[in-house]
Amino acid sequence: MAEVSVSDAPAVPAGKFMVDSYLDWARGEGVPIHEDFGLDLLAVETRRWSRFGVDGAVIHVKGRGDCMTVFVLDLPPGAKTNPQRHIFEAAFYVLSGAGSAVVDGHGGERHQFEWGPHSVFAPPLNTRYQLFNASGSEPARVAVSCNLPAVLNLFHSEKFVFDNPATFPEREGVQKHFMGEGDFIPVRPGKHMWETNFLPDASALELKGWGARGAGASHIQLILADGVLHSHISAMPVGTYKKAHRHPPDVHIYIISGEGYSLLWYEGDRDLKRVDWRPGWVFAPPDMMFHQHFNAGAEPVRYIAFTQGSVRYPVTEHMRRVYAKVDVDVKKGGNQIEYADQDPRIHRMFVAELAKKGVAVRMNEFAAA
Numbered sequence: 001m002a003e004v005s006v007s008d009a010p011a012v013p014a015g016k017f018m019v020d021s022y023l024d025w026a027r028g029e030g031v032p033i034h035e036d037f038g039l040d041l042l043a044v045e046t047r048r049w050s051r052f053g054v055d056g057a058v059i060h061v062k063g064r065g066d067c068m069t070v071f072v073l074d075l076p077p078g079a080k081t082n083p084q085r086h087i088f089e090a091a092f093y094v095l096s097g098a099g100s101a102v103v104d105g106h107g108g109e110r111h112q113f114e115w116g117p118h119s120v121f122a123p124p125l126n127t128r129y130q131l132f133n134a135s136g137s138e139p140a141r142v143a144v145s146c147n148l149p150a151v152l153n154l155f156h157s158e159k160f161v162f163d164n165p166a167t168f169p170e171r172e173g174v175q176k177h178f179m180g181e182g183d184f185i186p187v188r189p190g191k192h193m194w195e196t197n198f199l200p201d202a203s204a205l206e207l208k209g210w211g212a213r214g215a216g217a218s219h220i221q222l223i224l225a226d227g228v229l230h231s232h233i234s235a236m237p238v239g240t241y242k243k244a245h246r247h248p249p250d251v252h253i254y255i256i257s258g259e260g261y262s263l264l265w266y267e268g269d270r271d272l273k274r275v276d277w278r279p280g281w282v283f284a285p286p287d288m289m290f291h292q293h294f295n296a297g298a299e300p301v302r303y304i305a306f307t308q309g310s311v312r313y314p315v316t317e318h319m320r321r322v323y324a325k326v327d328v329d330v331k332k333g334g335n336q337i338e339y340a341d342q343d344p345r346i347h348r349m350f351v352a353e354l355a356k357k358g359v360a361v362r363m364n365e366f367a368a369a
């Protein structure tokens, strides 16, 4: 009996096997799809994106996971986007420039606000919104973190996603959430929340101490438009680095200010992957890959992260475990490596890095080392 080789197998009709509805959609949008471990979003090429009415690109970093993707949109001076409305959550982070946004609430009320560098905002689910660059001279570039892959792969219907009459007025919050104000909701270090729809400047929001995460670490969770998207802002003082930890993929980290690097490795790996970053960079640690962030510059580092599964609505058991155990020692069943247990090369590399820049190490935990 003759063997049947793979090449003799009948071709499977398109759309019948191993479909990725999100990826098919992205490839059909006609804009560049940039793929890398991490990318400088201030430098990526964009092209006309008819959906948005401005130039744009899709960003796929290595650890983007199943749920999240990133768009970059360029608004030249005087430009505006086409109005948008969709059944996926989107959080905007302004990389450069300034402008305004209009969001039409489900009850007919119109919200308008002015955004600038490092602004963060999230139109409530399926509200109609539009961005404007009112400047006569300065372009603006924004990054959009969204859970379109999760939604499109679940429903595989563009009509459901982009032309859906469903309303969610309960997500719109109070008027002040569109005006740059918010509500602080205390929980515990590492879980305190700031609830809003519009944060004028993520580089200026007051953070709260989170000693368990590392030397001088501070942090706050954002709840945006009562959504399932997670966001947090973290900071590292000069001369410090955080503890290594791991979690599922999808967590896109944007550098707001400062410069440094991250080391990443899988449990048992001898080689450490290094990613150097500065403002404008985005990367996402791959699934359960340990990662550790280092401030290697003379200024404080601040970054903002987005993923699916907020502290309010974790969505998955996986994210519930992350929130419960992300700062718990791996020796106690958690996902964090304490300083005392880390690979000695890690601290040596940091000391050498700061020596090159003439910056003092301020890791008290290693004062006797």
Ligand SMILES: [Fe+2]
Binding pocket: 245, 246, 247, 251, 285, 291
């Ligand atoms: Fe992380």
